[in-house]
Amino acid sequence: MKEILPGCYMISLNFVNAYLIEEDSKFILIDTGYPNSALKIINELETIGKKPTDIEKILVTHCHTDHSGSLAELKRITKAPAYMHALDAEMVRAGKTLRPYQPGPGVINHVLTRIISGNTPNSIEACEIDYELIDGEVLPFGDGIEAIHIPGHCAGQLAFLWNKHNGVIFVADAAKNILGLDWSFIYEDIDEGKRSLAKILNLKFETALFGHGKPIFKNAAQRFKKKWEVF
Numbered sequence: 001m002k003e004i005l006p007g008c009y010m011i012s013l014n015f016v017n018a019y020l021i022e023e024d025s026k027f028i029l030i031d032t033g034y035p036n037s038a039l040k041i042i043n044e045l046e047t048i049g050k051k052p053t054d055i056e057k058i059l060v061t062h063c064h065t066d067h068s069g070s071l072a073e074l075k076r077i078t079k080a081p082a083y084m085h086a087l088d089a090e091m092v093r094a095g096k097t098l099r100p101y102q103p104g105p106g107v108i109n110h111v112l113t114r115i116i117s118g119n120t121p122n123s124i125e126a127c128e129i130d131y132e133l134i135d136g137e138v139l140p141f142g143d144g145i146e147a148i149h150i151p152g153h154c155a156g157q158l159a160f161l162w163n164k165h166n167g168v169i170f171v172a173d174a175a176k177n178i179l180g181l182d183w184s185f186i187y188e189d190i191d192e193g194k195r196s197l198a199k200i201l202n203l204k205f206e207t208a209l210f211g212h213g214k215p216i217f218k219n220a221a222q223r224f225k226k227k228w229e230v231f
Helices: 038-046 071-078 086-093 107-117 190-201 220-228
Strands: 002-005 008-012 017-023 026-030 055-059 082-085 131-133 146-149 158-162 168-170 207-209
Touching: 008 038, 038 071, 055 071, 082 086, 082 146, 086 131, 190 220, 207 220
Parallel strands: 026 055, 055 082, 082 131, 168 207
Antiparallel strands: 002 008, 008 017, 017 026, 146 158, 158 168
């Protein structure tokens, strides 16, 4: 686990990232990784002298297996409530993660989609979602984290805008930053994905944190505009 910004930690979980925001010595977890990632997250937390119940809230960006896969186990361990958009909360309650999808633009995304699709489970342990979030909702914790509905990659996907450090956006899989800022691997609806990127372009943030890939710490909003200003 690495502290990437004051009060913000990134945990690498087999090609996907989870994040912890520290607030008053407690934590808000964003995403849970694949199934069987819970102990990894807890062990990483213990390296900084914290215990599982120090995670008090769990925000899940969307239902895909690599983001919601360990939610049920983490809820049992931490007793923390879970927050999601209603569309994907319905999926997780049923233990489902697979929505229709197509590769994102570009040859690399087509190749990676073929690889990923054959190696990713399409179900998880079902669990309850305690709070359903709506677009633009400002949460009463985390200095007023804002939930932003960004469908396209997944119908119920949310980004979270944290009003610290001149704005930090957790963009989930609206984009990736593995070999540079780029489209996501897959989209349920590419036109919706474009509209979601256009929505992100109107936000103010200095840092972008991704489900897949490295953070962008400086001028992230400008980087997004340069990449996708055609929208």
